[in-house]
Amino acid sequence: MSRDHRDDEQNNDDNNTTTAETTIVFSEQNNSLLDEDDYDDGKQQVDLEKNGGGGGGKGKKKDGNKEYERLENGCDDKTNKFITKSDEWPPWKRNLAAGIWIVIFVSLNLSLSFANKYLFTIGFMNPVFVILTGTFVTFVGSCICVFGFKMSTFPKAALKRRWKMILLCSTFQALTYVLENISIISIPISLNQIIKATAPAFIIFFQILIEGVRFDATSIVCTVIIIIGAALSVVKNPSFDKWGFFYSLASTIFAVLQSILISSLQKDKDLTTLSIVLCTSLPSVFVIIPIWAYKELPSLIHDPYPDPLKPWLIVGALAFAAFFYNLSHFYIIKYTSALYYAIVGNAKIILLIVISSVIFHTSYVAINYVGMGLTLAGFFAYNIIKYRQKVFDSNSTIDHTEASDCESNNNNNNNNNGICLDILNRLGNNNNNNNYNNNKSPKRKNATPKSQNQSPLLHSSPLPNQSSINNNDKFTYFKLIIIIIIINQPTNQIISNPSNIQFQRLDNRIYSNLLLYSSSYYYSKMLMICIAGGTASGKTTVCEEIIKRLENKRISVICLDSFYRPLTHDELTTVASYNFDHPSAFDWDYATRAIKELKSGNHFNIPTYCFKTHNRLEETTPIADIDVIIFEGILSLYTQEIRDQMDIKIFVDTDSDTRLSRRVLRDIAERGRNLEGVLYQYEKFVKPSFDEYILPTKKYADVIIPRGADNVVAIDLIVRHIRSKLQDKDNNMKPNSVGNH
Numbered sequence: 001m002s003r004d005h006r007d008d009e010q011n012n013d014d015n016n017t018t019t020a021e022t023t024i025v026f027s028e029q030n031n032s033l034l035d036e037d038d039y040d041d042g043k044q045q046v047d048l049e050k051n052g053g054g055g056g057g058k059g060k061k062k063d064g065n066k067e068y069e070r071l072e073n074g075c076d077d078k079t080n081k082f083i084t085k086s087d088e089w090p091p092w093k094r095n096l097a098a099g100i101w102i103v104i105f106v107s108l109n110l111s112l113s114f115a116n117k118y119l120f121t122i123g124f125m126n127p128v129f130v131i132l133t134g135t136f137v138t139f140v141g142s143c144i145c146v147f148g149f150k151m152s153t154f155p156k157a158a159l160k161r162r163w164k165m166i167l168l169c170s171t172f173q174a175l176t177y178v179l180e181n182i183s184i185i186s187i188p189i190s191l192n193q194i195i196k197a198t199a200p201a202f203i204i205f206f207q208i209l210i211e212g213v214r215f216d217a218t219s220i221v222c223t224v225i226i227i228i229g230a231a232l233s234v235v236k237n238p239s240f241d242k243w244g245f246f247y248s249l250a251s252t253i254f255a256v257l258q259s260i261l262i263s264s265l266q267k268d269k270d271l272t273t274l275s276i277v278l279c280t281s282l283p284s285v286f287v288i289i290p291i292w293a294y295k296e297l298p299s300l301i302h303d304p305y306p307d308p309l310k311p312w313l314i315v316g317a318l319a320f321a322a323f324f325y326n327l328s329h330f331y332i333i334k335y336t337s338a339l340y341y342a343i344v345g346n347a348k349i350i351l352l353i354v355i356s357s358v359i360f361h362t363s364y365v366a367i368n369y370v371g372m373g374l375t376l377a378g379f380f381a382y383n384i385i386k387y388r389q390k391v392f393d394s395n396s397t398i399d400h401t402e403a404s405d406c407e408s409n410n411n412n413n414n415n416n417n418g419i420c421l422d423i424l425n426r427l428g429n430n431n432n433n434n435n436y437n438n439n440k441s442p443k444r445k446n447a448t449p450k451s452q453n454q455s456p457l458l459h460s461s462p463l464p465n466q467s468s469i470n471n472n473d474k475f476t477y478f479k480l481i482i483i484i485i486i487i488n489q490p491t492n493q494i495i496s497n498p499s500n501i502q503f504q505r506l507d508n509r510i511y512s513n514l515l516l517y518s519s520s521y522y523y524s525k526m527l528m529i530c531i532a533g534g535t536a537s538g539k540t541t542v543c544e545e546i547i548k549r550l551e552n553k554r555i556s557v558i559c560l561d562s563f564y565r566p567l568t569h570d571e572l573t574t575v576a577s578y579n580f581d582h583p584s585a586f587d588w589d590y591a592t593r594a595i596k597e598l599k600s601g602n603h604f605n606i607p608t609y610c611f612k613t614h615n616r617l618e619e620t621t622p623i624a625d626i627d628v629i630i631f632e633g634i635l636s637l638y639t640q641e642i643r644d645q646m647d648i649k650i651f652v653d654t655d656s657d658t659r660l661s662r663r664v665l666r667d668i669a670e671r672g673r674n675l676e677g678v679l680y681q682y683e684k685f686v687k688p689s690f691d692e693y694i695l696p697t698k699k700y701a702d703v704i705i706p707r708g709a710d711n712v713v714a715i716d717l718i719v720r721h722i723r724s725k726l727q728d729k730d731n732n733m734k735p736n737s738v739g740n741h
């Protein structure tokens with residue numbers, strides 16, 4: 001141990017109280033493990049909080065800085081959610097608001113269905129037009145909410161990033177509603193809802209088709225029950241109509257596809273439910289217009305209605321109701337969670353089946369009642385299973401964090417996306433699980449050479465598969481297009497048969513109900529390790545050594561460096577006076593989200609930072625489906641939120657002279673610097689920041705490794721510990737452990 005480190009630890013000993021954890025220092029001199037006293041928790045991190053979760057300092061003040069704009073607009077730094085007054089409401093007020101919106105949601109849905117039915121009975125046979133006006137008013141209304149009332153941000157960046165997915169989603173959305181409305185003309189609402197209840201079967205089908213996912217027996221049994229039930233519901237049903245049935249089925253399939261896309265879109269930090277409605281409604285209008293022009297325009301012009309004003313008033317009212325119905329989705333999710341919303345949506349389907357059967361005196365034969373009972377039972381069971389799995393999933397994730405206060409953060413972050421561990425994210429996965437997400441330059445030994453501006457993947461593993469989000473997107477779209485081709489075949493036939501068009505109801509936002517189904521059986525079995533330490537202390541080298549020894553495991557290394565804030569124009573002009581070693585140089589919000597998402601078993605695209613341009617590059621590196629994540633960086637132990645996610649916390653403790661000499665060589669060779677620049681930066685920023693911010697985080701480490709990668713004993717012991725932790729997790733994954741939660 002170097003002298004100054006000893007001094008530092010001594011100081012800490014003097015000053016601090018003990019915590020429950022024990023820090024282990026690996027000393028190779030005597031090959032023994034030395035127990036160290038622990039230190040006071042949470043003291044250093046105050047600095048970050050003072051700076052607004054790391055968002056403070058320089059980054060916030062500069063013009064043109066996106067983060068600054070975001071914060072100025074009222075976006076919370078930690079959760080990345082838009083802050084409104086209601087976020088500060090007491091729980092009772094939020095619950096009351098949620099309750100009111102749930103009532104609005106259910107009653108609007110029922111009213112839309114029944115008013116639509118009434119429209120058709122008075123001879124207004126333009127279901128596509130009803131959807132068109134509803135979608136258009138939804139677009140105008142969401143514009144007013146976003147631009148006028150600033151209820152959500154306009155997701156410009158997300159729109160640019162995800163425009164293809166948004167367009168596809170809009171198309172599915174339009175087809176879902178149009179086909180559904182057309183279908184209900186020839187079959188009763190209750191039958192239509194029964195058909196919609198078969199959605200889990202399609203979810204499972206698509207997951208098997210697209211991903212090759214294997215499902216647990218209970219999900220399969222529920223799905224089989226649903227299908228048998230749905231079949232029995234239609235057999236000999238006096239109200240059955242084959243085209244109505246096919247339209248409804250096609251609508252359900254599109255809704256499933258739409259739900260898959262929506263759940264993926266909801267993972268985007270910039271997309272709220274409201275902004276998704278805004279972005280998808282306009283393209284939907286453009287998809288619906290040609291269908292409407294082809295199907296209904298001639299009859300709309302030529303067929304006079306007995307009472308011309310009445311239907312138009314109803315259509316107008318329905319369009320506004322459709323908008324508020326959409327708005328209610330946003331508010332229910334806002335005040336509760338997406339999971340809650342999905343449950344409400346499922347309950348609504350059942351309510352609709354029962355009420356519509358009673359109101360419209362739908363006639364059934366005995367076998368249909370058996371079928372409906374079976375469908376509902378399967379549907380209930382499926383949802384209960386998914387709900388339990390989800391709850392188990394979040395419990396197991398929280399357990400690993402060993403922190404109670406991260407629970408609320410987890411819940412917050414998962415509100416929009418926690419329940420929809422979406423197919424698409426895993427659709428996009430490739431097999432480069434053992435990837436090295438590192439924005440640094442090529443390393444010695446096995447590192448793959450790359451230029452500074454290349455994609456940041458540095459493969460220390462035998463899997464040389466580089467990838468970027470673009471490639472993933474292509475792959476994903478390719479798969480979706482295949483699905484569309486398969487699905488479009490029967491759909492085209494149906495649409496081309498005008499004689500079957502009768503109309504019953506307006507809007508039924510099925511996608512949100514389906515979010516629950518798209519949640520697959522998932523366990524958080526990943527191990528998260530944090531490696532902190534001063535610059536050039538050997539963090540990366542230690543990672544490489546660990547990876548080498550864990551050859552058969554899927555490991556990803558994420559560098560805190562990837563989350564450097566891109567420098568603004570002003571900052572670039574005075575880059576020599578920019579402190580890259582200060583906590584405010586990092587985008588903590590982004591880094592925290594990445595760690596939490598990955599820890600929850602979700603996919604995340606890691607950004608790429610370029611040390612030469614001090615900017616973020618276009619490429620991102622998708623990370624998912626791995627056994628071990630190593631989060632490495634000078635300040636990786638700095639924030640409590642990130643520390644709370646870690647299973648093992650390591651500090652690489654290398655003496656400062658060694659670090660300086662390594663840094664000089666590295667920065668000149670790999671980061672395009674000169675000697676004067678490196679020394680100036682080291683003296684002015686690197687060393688003071690190390691003393692002030694980095695070294696104090698050593699107290700949070702479970703393991704301290706003196707001399708970095710040279711300390712073979714330490715690395716061997718860590719690897720052994722990782723193996724045993726992974727084994728523990730594997731054991732806990734066994735099916736019979738589910739019941740314990």
Ligand SMILES: Nc1ncnc2c1ncn2[C@@H]1O[C@H](COP(=O)(O)OP(=O)(O)O)[C@@H](O)[C@H]1O
Nearest residue numbers: 444534535536537538539540541662666709710
């Ligand atoms: N044990 C070691 N012996 C010799 N050189 C080392 C050792 N560990 C790291 N280095 C060199 O020091 C530099 C910085 O190491 P690195 O692992 O990248 O540190 P960090 O990730 O902490 O910045 C690299 O050029 C690396 O080759």
Ligand SMILES: O=c1ccn([C@@H]2O[C@H](COP(=O)(O)O)[C@@H](O)[C@H]2O)c(=O)[nH]1
Nearest residue numbers: 535536561564580581611614633634686
């Ligand atoms: O644009 C940048 C960003 C960072 N730095 C320096 O990099 C190190 C962190 O990387 P390590 O690999 O952990 O050393 C940090 O000390 C910054 O000073 C930079 O020079 N330019």
